[in-house]
Amino acid sequence: MNTFIKKLSIYFTAVILSLVLFNETTNAKAPDFNGGVLNEYTYEEVFFLSGAPVKFSGKATITEKENKNLITTTYKFNLSNALGDKLTRSIVYVSTLEAFEDKGQTTSNTSVKSFSEKVTIGTDTYTLDDFQFSQASVIDNRPATDYYSGNIVGRKIYLKTSKGTGSSTNKETITVFINGRDVGYKNFWGATETQVMDYEINTRLGNAFITSKVSDSKSKILQYETHPPSLSSFVGGHTVINSSNMISEYTYDIPYAKIASNKNGTINLNQEKVPTIERLIVPKFRDLSNHWAKDDIEKLYSLGIFDESSSFFSPNTPMKRYQFTIGVLRAVDLRVLEQPKNKKPPTKAIFSDLDPKDPDYIYIESAVEKGIINGVNPSKFAPNQPITRAQAVAILVRALGLEGRAPSPGFKTNFADDNKIPTYAKESVYVATELGLINGDEKNRFNPNQSLTRAQSAAMIARFLNFLENDLKQNYRDDMLFFD
Template structure:
């Protein structure tokens, strides 16, 4: 009978605002799905795969969190068992003035007993420190951290000791369309046997593990002939964990260590969750049949990025700045401001000042501009937003790259982009256009022009928004998982 895996997907470092995110459990390189957890231990000098259950619980406050893990694992063939309990505490230093958070993690409780054959390993001490920096400004929260630790085991109470030095780092991101955390952890293992120097040995293990959640859109045809609609989109959420262990251990035969030979190899593991399926609203615009942008527009409407209530979308009309800003904020699901309950104002309190003088705080769409402004995505000109002004390609690209937080990754000013109409790019858009080309968000036309000052139609803006969402769906995960684990 399968053991049931009880779990909550939690971060080993908790971000602000605190959420439950996909992240590898603890710091052992293991993977899990709804039913089973699996990891490899090397403490005996050979790789031993263990399977079983993991339970995870958390306690969360405003600036701190405590996450507790409990593992019960075994390998009957190797006569091996593992019983581990660990609590990770994280303190958050929120720097709202910088748009960043520092997360400092440590171990408050840790117990571990491992039995492999006739040998028993019991953890006597564990020192651990982990620190992450999180950039909260973009539409995606990006983070990076480092860890150091040391575990000290007694072998069969008085027959020796094992010291495991731990070092590594993690990188990750989180947005509405997905999240991924990848850990690269190095273990240096020293097995020291009392009164038996020939039986002592050293080994090295590198664990690369990634936990990723992605949301993708798929179209599903309606198989019924007599129906009011032909089909519609569904959003599928997938969660997958992949792990790879690379090890360099001594050759051990019947308990004897051969100093002249090494056992080297790698072990890969993979577990997936059952996908979650959500059907979306079916669009019914009458002026999209056969239009080149039909699929883009219908996708965005299904996702509530567009909320037009009429029968016509008017794809070839210009899109204005307010329409695009609203679509961007909704597609990124930036709701920190939008979903905040409105605070009761004192009668004596002055009315809220708008972020731009040509906007009314009572306008239904004001909250989208306010959210974009707070995130640094939306800028104005002379304290005006010009909501009804037609949108240019340069403006759209700039908003997208700012939403990703990538504009500061452009070279030092004075460079040229690769587009043949580089001279026509406004100075305020150059960094964003350069980065959009670098990450594959845009490309030039057949003349290698970017046409930065061209007014965008609603159809063209829709196509650009869908490419932006595809970047959030697929490209980020590829960079944070495949490019690290398989090419590191």
């Protein structure tokens, strides 16, 4: 079976710049399972075993090693607070991955390999004596975005040692039951993971209940910057801002707390990394003045999604199937097929009307391999044929892997010309409407067989990018944290 990697065969300056800026892999991951947050400098979390919320901050070190299907992750924490309390923790997790390539999914099962934890609060010391932990996750690898979900269970047993008067020492066993889940996504434009954990703390004084919600999010945001001088060859251009921040919320119920304000409440933490900024190339099309799609076209050109060498974009001419498919794949940085080093490039294309020597041919082969697009028949792709609205929407939704979210067969869209939507595209049209990627005309018609102009294609791909940049983040962060 072919191996997919991030390798783009691109020869135009715009695309090369885009590749340099965005080739990094974007991951989002909460640091361990304690509700803590961190940035480049500081880690913070709240500890509750003492019968009151105690905030710690300090240094956290996270390392990850991968060997075949095993991932070993090590967390080390060295924390303290202004009162002189201290927390040290070292946990090593091992995750076993199993890829189901025929189904496009991967499962992960995680357990604890080793652990040590010691917390000193005043005259009390809490030492982790036993840690049982299990996490199971499934990752659905879709062309534009990977989606994942996991369940977490565990049990921690602490030995509490308290110094009494004189040389006396009191000892107690505290058991913490852990139950939680995490959900997330990862794509070329960003990643978000949200973790919700419930803890039940059993002590000799009674039981306490803690819930932590933590979300890590990384994103690339496009921002237009004006160029003020009047004597210049350009008036402005786009900037990419790479941002990352982590937010956390603890809610606690400690009936046996000695101080009333410690019995229940909410604590919020927030850490944000310093953003990085990259400037993109400046488009100079001469036929876009006051055009309604000017902003979308220039943004996509700056990103290398369009690679026109001409100073004319021709916004009102039809968009070809070949060009649209390549543009979408570039927009999501889709991993393309790579030939083994000892194997020559293909001499025969998968469709008779394509040229395997074309530098962009590999995009089409990858799109077909991943089920994003089909030929007009088994032997023809019709690369120069104008793409229709139905075909374009099907490509976008298949790239997201969301076409299966439509209702069971027999459903109808709300468009007046629902009966004209081709069967192959009906699910995609329904989902795209729900996601806000498309709208009908003034008579509520979708016009599925109408050809897209290059300007309309740019607007559609721009909305698609906005979904990847913003809508997924809201669904995996705000909806989980505030409406869970």
